[in-house]
Each structure stands twice: as C-alpha cells, then as structure tokens.
Amino acid sequence: MITFTDVHKSFGPKKVLQGVNLEIPKGQSMVIIGGSGTGKSVALKSVLGLISPDSGTITVDGKDATKGDRDAFLARFGMLFQGGALFDSLPVWQNVAFRLLRGSLKRPRDEARDIAIEKLRRVGLTPDVADLFPSELSGGMQKRVGLARAIAAEPEIIFFDEPTTGLDPIMSGVINDLIREIVVEMGATAMTITHDMSSVRAIADKVAMLHDGIIQWTGPVGEMDNSGDPYLTQFISGSAEGPIEAVR
Amino acid sequence: MMVLTAPLAALGRATLAFLATIGQVTIFALSALTHIFRPPFYAREFANALLNIGWLSLPVVGLTAIFTGGALALQIYDGGSRFSAEAVVPQIVAIGMVRELGPVLVGLMVAARVTSSIAAEIATMKVTEQIDALTTLSTHPMKYLTAPRLLAALIVVPVLVGIGDIIGIYGGFLVSTQQLGFNPATYVRNTVDFLQQSDIISSLIKGAVFGGIAATMGCYYGMNSGRGAQGVGRATKASVQAAAVLILAANFLLTSLFFST
Ligand SMILES: Nc1ncnc2c1ncn2[C@@H]1O[C@H](COP(=O)(O)OP(=O)(O)OP(=O)(O)O)[C@@H](O)[C@H]1O
Numbered sequence: 468m469i470t471f472t473d474v475h476k477s478f479g480p481k482k483v484l485q486g487v488n489l490e491i492p493k494g495q496s497m498v499i500i501g502g503s504g505t506g507k508s509v510a511l512k513s514v515l516g517l518i519s520p521d522s523g524t525i526t527v528d529g530k531d532a533t534k535g536d537r538d539a540f541l542a543r544f545g546m547l548f549q550g551g552a553l554f555d556s557l558p559v560w561q562n563v564a565f566r567l568l569r570g571s572l573k574r575p576r577d578e579a580r581d582i583a584i585e586k587l588r589r590v591g592l593t594p595d596v597a598d599l600f601p602s603e604l605s606g607g608m609q610k611r612v613g614l615a616r617a618i619a620a621e622p623e624i625i626f627f628d629e630p631t632t633g634l635d636p637i638m639s640g641v642i643n644d645l646i647r648e649i650v651v652e653m654g655a656t657a658m659t660i661t662h663d664m665s666s667v668r669a670i671a672d673k674v675a676m677l678h679d680g681i682i683q684w685t686g687p688v689g690e691m692d693n694s695g696d697p698y699l700t701q702f703i704s705g706s707a708e709g710p711i712e713a714v715r
Numbered sequence: 716m717m718v719l720t721a722p723l724a725a726l727g728r729a730t731l732a733f734l735a736t737i738g739q740v741t742i743f744a745l746s747a748l749t750h751i752f753r754p755p756f757y758a759r760e761f762a763n764a765l766l767n768i769g770w771l772s773l774p775v776v777g778l779t780a781i782f783t784g785g786a787l788a789l790q791i792y793d794g795g796s797r798f799s800a801e802a803v804v805p806q807i808v809a810i811g812m813v814r815e816l817g818p819v820l821v822g823l824m825v826a827a828r829v830t831s832s833i834a835a836e837i838a839t840m841k842v843t844e845q846i847d848a849l850t851t852l853s854t855h856p857m858k859y860l861t862a863p864r865l866l867a868a869l870i871v872v873p874v875l876v877g878i879g880d881i882i883g884i885y886g887g888f889l890v891s892t893q894q895l896g897f898n899p900a901t902y903v904r905n906t907v908d909f910l911q912q913s914d915i916i917s918s919l920i921k922g923a924v925f926g927g928i929a930a931t932m933g934c935y936y937g938m939n940s941g942r943g944a945q946g947v948g949r950a951t952k953a954s955v956q957a958a959a960v961l962i963l964a965a966n967f968l969l970t971s972l973f974f975s976t
C-alpha cells in the first residue's frame with residue numbers, strides 16, 4: 468500500500484503539489500488522470516525519491532519512503548518513464564535486462580538475454596529488435612522497450628507514466644491488457660498515468676484525478692461516470708465548458 | 716544610493732555563488748573518490764572509459780607534443796645563440812617538456828576532448844531522465860557513471876603525459892638533428908644524463924591530478940546540467956572552462972610545491 472499524506476512540492480514560485488492525499492491499496496491498479504502539467508509525473512517520482520517533496524509524507528507499506536535501505540526499497544519497483552529514458556549507449560536487450568545484469572538480481576548473461584527477449588515479446592516486439600540501439604527505434608517502440616524494462620525483474624510495484632501515448636489503437640489495447648494481466652496474475656500494485664480514457668477503463672480498479680495540486684476526486688472506476696464532480700465530468704467529456712479553464 | 720550599492724551587491728552575490736560552487740565541487744570530488752573504493756565496481760564501464768580517455772586521445776596528444784617539442788627546440792636554439800648557449804637545447808627541451816609543457820598540454824587536450832564529451836554525455840542522460848532511470852534500477856549514478864571515468868582518468872592520463880613527454884622530446888630531437896646540426900648520439904646522451912627521476916615523477920603526478928580534474932569537472936557539470944538542449948550546451952561549455960582553468964592553477968601550485976626550494 469502506498470499512502471500520500473499532505474504532500475506539497477513547488478519548483479521556485481510554481482506550486483505543483485499542494486496537499487496531495489491518496490491511498491493505493493496493495494494489488495490494485497490506480498490510474499491518475501489530470502491535465503497536462505498538473506504534477507502527475509512529479510507525484511510518481513516523489514514516491515521513488517527522485518524528487519523530494521517540500522512537506523508531507525509518502526509511505527510504502529507503512530514505512531517512510533525516504534528512510535531505510537534505498538537499494539532494497541527500489542528493488543521492489545519498476546518504472547516506465549514518460550519519455551522512455553532508455554540508455555542510448557546500450558542495445559535494447561541490455562536496457563531491458565539492466566537489472567538482471569548487475570546488482571542483487573544478477574544472473575548469467577544468456578539467461579538475462581532470454582528473459583529480455585521474452586519481455587520484448589510480451590510488449591509486441593520481435594527478437595530482432597534486441598540487438599538494435601534505442602536510437603534506431605520509433606517512438607512507440609522505445610516506449611514499449613521502456614515498458615519491457617519496467618517489468619523485466621517482475622517488481623511488486625509498477626509505475627507507468629503514459630504507457631500508451633504514441634501507440635496505435637491495436638498496440639494500445641495490447642499494452643492495456645498486459646498491464647491488467649500484470650496486476651491480476653502477478654498481484655502487482657500499479658500506478659498508471661494516462662490521458663487515454665479507454666485505457667483508464669481497461670486498466671483501472673480505482674481512479675484519481677489531480678487538479679490544482681490536490682486530488683479532486685478518487686473512487687472506483689465504475690463510479691467515474693456518475694461522480695457528480697464537475698471537474699471529473701468535464702475532464703471525461705473533454706469539454707471546454709466547466710470549472711477547468713482551457714486557456715487559449 | 717541604490718546606484719552606488721547595486722554593483723557591490725552584484726559583486727557580493729557573484730562571490731557567494733562562486734564560493735558555493737567551489738564547495739559543491741569539492742564535496743562532489745570527494746564523494747566521487749570514495750565511490751572508486753566501494754563496491755559494486757562496473758568493469759565494462761571502466762574498460763570503456765580507459766579506451767575513450769586513453770587510447771583514443773593518443774593521436775591528438777602525439778601531434779600536440781611533437782609540434783611543441785619541435786618549436787621549443789627552435790626557440791631555445793635561437794634564444795640561446797644570443798649568449799652563445801645553443802648547446803643547451805637538449806637539456807632545456809627535456810626539462811621544458813617533462814616538467815611543464817608535457818603535463819599542461821596533455822591536461823588541456825584531455826580537458827578539450829574528454830571533459831567535454833563526459834559532460835555532454837552525462838548532461839544528455841540527465842535531461843532525458845536516464846539518470847533517474849539508473850537510480851530506479853538500483854544503480855548509483857556516481858558509481859556507474861562517475862567512478863569508472865574518474866578512476867580511468869587517474870590511471871591513464873599520467874600514461875598519456877609520459878607518452879607526450881617522450882614524443883615532445885623526440886620532436887625537439889628531430890628538429891635539432893635534422894635542421895640545427897646536432898649530433899644524434901650526443902643529443903640523446905645529453906637528454907638522458909640531464910633528466911632526473913624527480914622530473915619524471917613530478918610529470919606523472921601532474922598528469923594524475925590533471926586527469927582527475929578533467930574527469931571530475933565533466934561529471935560534475937553533466938550531473939548538474941540544466942534542462943533541455945540549452946542545459947547540455949551550458950554544462951559542456953562550463954565544464955571545459957572550469958577544467959582548463961583549474962588545470963593551469965593546479966599546475967602552478969604543483970610547480971611551486973615541487974621546484975621552488
Ligand atoms: N525538475 C523540475 N524542475 C522544475 N519544474 C519542474 C520539474 N519537474 C516538473 N516541473 C514542473 O512541474 C509541473 C508538473 O510537471 P509534471 O511533469 O508532473 O506534469 P504532468 O502532470 O506529468 O504533465 P503531462 O501530462 O504533460 O506529462 C510542470 O509545470 C513542470 O514545469
């Protein structure tokens with residue numbers, strides 16, 4: 468279980484998170500939605516300690532995320548970055564198998580390579596991409612390699628920052644199914660950011676909407692359409708009319 | 716009143732910022748050094764760094780040294796002839812190359828080649844979230860990126876300096892024997908007899924210090940890069956400037972330490 472309690476974060480004068488309170492129960496899939504630039508990525512990175520909140524606490528299974536053994540803590544996580552963040556000096560398979568080639572999860576090179584190729588297959592990539600470099604792939608392929616890397620070591624907690632952006636509708640469907648599978652079969656806890664409402668419906672157990680630095684609404688995905696929350700209703704319908712200003 | 720104090724305030728701010736940077740760089744350098752000695756060690760990264768910093772720098776180091784050695788011989792011959800001291804060319808070329816020009820020129824070339832590429836590479840990784848990705852994959856960026864490069868530079872730049880010294884002396888030898896009429900055997904004997912062990916050791920120590928500065932500055936500015944392509948550009952420029960100035964300052968300090976008795 469991941470718990471945000473009154474988390475604040477500003478960059479200079481810009482207030483991004485202004486008191487975020489949120490619970491992600493173990494083994495559930497939480498989807499975070501919200502306008503561009505509202506701080507969704509910042510919230511994910513705060514859990515991993517890549518960004519330190521100005522105030523408030525984030526706990527994972529009751530323990531403060533910033534304290535204790537960092538290595539053991541991070542070994543439980545997988546993260547897909549919004550921009551992919553692949554290592555461009557390493558071929559695709561070594562990106563995917565990065566964790567399996569060093570550190571506490573290290574295993575023989577052949578075995579790591581086989582696992583990498585298997586994970587690539589699960590995100591819809593053929594074995595021949597394994598020896599290419601990230602710069603030789605299309606944007607959507609890079610995204611999927613990033614996804615394969617996030618799940619390679621079978622982490623308990625997985626963060627996906629916009630997993631289907633830049634993918635065609637069929638591939639988006641494949642990735643949605645994969646994320647659902649990981650949560651159901653592996654019992655992983657997932658936190659996904661997406662702008663794609665069909666993804667939200669396919670992936671989510673629960674949905675949270677971030678707006679103006681706080682969680683405006685959170686609840687089960689089934690209640691999303693009849694929430695009665697003006698922010699959420701406007702967001703789902705994609706209308707310019709409503710409490711969220713669409714600056715033009 | 717404001718008109719009078721504004722420049723002072725600006726000066727104060729700049730001084731404080733400068734001191735803060737010195738503090739941060741020192742902390743960074745010390746932390747980088749300690750990471751060299753603490754596992755895990757990344758052999759592949761280290762081998763790559765050795766190749767990039769050492770082997771691939773050889774052509775530029777060789778060319779720089781040979782031309783400088785040649786020019787040095789010409790100058791000493793011409794200057795020496797003003798008081799009939801042309802014969803000291805071998806000795807002065809040797810001492811000039813080994814004590815000063817070899818280490819300084821190699822250091823500056825390494826700053827131009829290696830510091831810039833380290834800074835640009837790491838800054839790009841920072842800007843594209845690859846450093847964050849490393850962290851989430853339980854790999855410490857200081858260990859994976861900084862430590863191998865720093866260790867490689869500390870080991871291989873002294874070797875480059877040694878090679879530069881030899882090639883520089885050879886450049887002086889070529890010019891002296893082909894153009895200035897020195898006897899080759901005498902030239903070599905004069906050089907070898909004249910150079911002392913302490914000259915050579917000081918040269919290699921300078922090499923290690925300059926290599927350490929070059930790698931550290933590249934890593935420091937890369938890791939602290941601003942955002943976007945502009946951030947990468949700024950980081951690269953600042954790293955080379957800082958490395959070059961620090962190398963020259965360190966050279967002065969080391970020379971005073973070794974040779975002013
Ligand atoms: N390292 C940083 N330094 C300064 N500002 C930052 C930094 N990271 C994020 N921000 C700012 O924080 C705000 C939220 O950024 P964030 O990336 O979390 O948005 P987001 O909700 O993920 O948006 P999107 O849906 O477009 O990805 C933005 O205004 C951004 O400019």
Ligand SMILES: [Mg+2]
Binds near residue numbers: 509549
């Ligand atoms: Mg984002």
